[in-house]
Amino acid sequence: MITRRLVLAGAAALAFTTSASADDWKAKYSELTFAVIPAENASGVTERWAPFMSYLSKELGVKVTLRIANDYAAVIEGQRAGNIHIASYGSASFARARLTGVKTDAFANDINADGSTGYYSVFFVKASSPYKSIDQLKGKNLGLVDPNSTSGNNVPRFELDKMGIADADTYFSKVVFTGSHENAILALAQGTVDVAANQWTSDDDSTLAQMLTKGMLKNADGSPMKKDDFRIIHKSAPIINGPYAYNSDLPEEAKAAIAKAFFDAPAKDKAAFDRLQDGQKKGFHPATTKDWDGTIELIKFVDALRKKKAS
Known part of the structure; x- marks a missing residue:
């Protein structure tokens, strides 16, 4: 006879198994590297991003290490090599990464104070x-x-x-x-x-x-x-505001966890989020890689200008 106790026990076992499965990626990725393009000097980047790295580490259950790139190309090449797992890109650098075959997927970008992106x-x-x-x-x-x-x-x-x-x-x-x-x-x-x-x-x-x-x-x-x-x-x-992007080869469970941590940040750690954005942003907007297709066309146009000049 199926009793209420058996049903509850089965549900608990299923929840435990599902949770354990969702966390399997952490065995392979015990540390994630997060790279930021150099919009400001290194000390400014560290002060701005360090609280958010602590927040992500807590939410994901693995250490998230900040990498301050020397230039935009370093972020692109770091993701190409698989040494950078999550990156804060500018629109053009993300488009360049995609044009040159980097396996990177956008999942979010910033929402401005007025709700625009x-x-x-x-x-x-x-x-x-x-x-x-x-x-x-x-x-x-x-x-x-x-x-x-x-x-x-x-x-x-x-x-x-x-x-x-x-x-x-x-x-x-x-x-x-x-x-x-x-x-x-x-x-x-x-x-x-x-x-x-x-x-x-x-x-x-x-x-x-x-x-x-x-x-x-x-x-x-x-x-x-x-x-x-x-x-x-x-x-x-x-x-369009530049994307936050993770490596395409990351496990789906890891991608889902990263995206959720971002979207939850304004509510779960408002201080870290506000420090990151100088209090000028409302949150993170769900995004997809195709949102930057227009930027790829811009990059192709600028490349064509450069080739025309060279010839």
């Missing part, structure tokens, strides 16, 4: 400069971020092409890759470049806003610079 590429100049448009900057110095940066190279080149500037390297006196979004802003503030490309979501949500909050930008007399010391002279069409 995009941002912009902008050209900044100093407000004290006479420049009000790109056509006034011919023969001047342009600061870009990294060849694989979306808002710091690929979209700017696309925008310049729309203005009739197919070859930025001959239009400007010098084009400098600064290596990070922060470095591009620093180069502008210090006068190394006359105009700098960068990312911007709103006046309160951008690399510039973060740097001003941290007091990283100074005038020649040592006084802190302010938002009004900079001017945007061009803004692109909206760009």
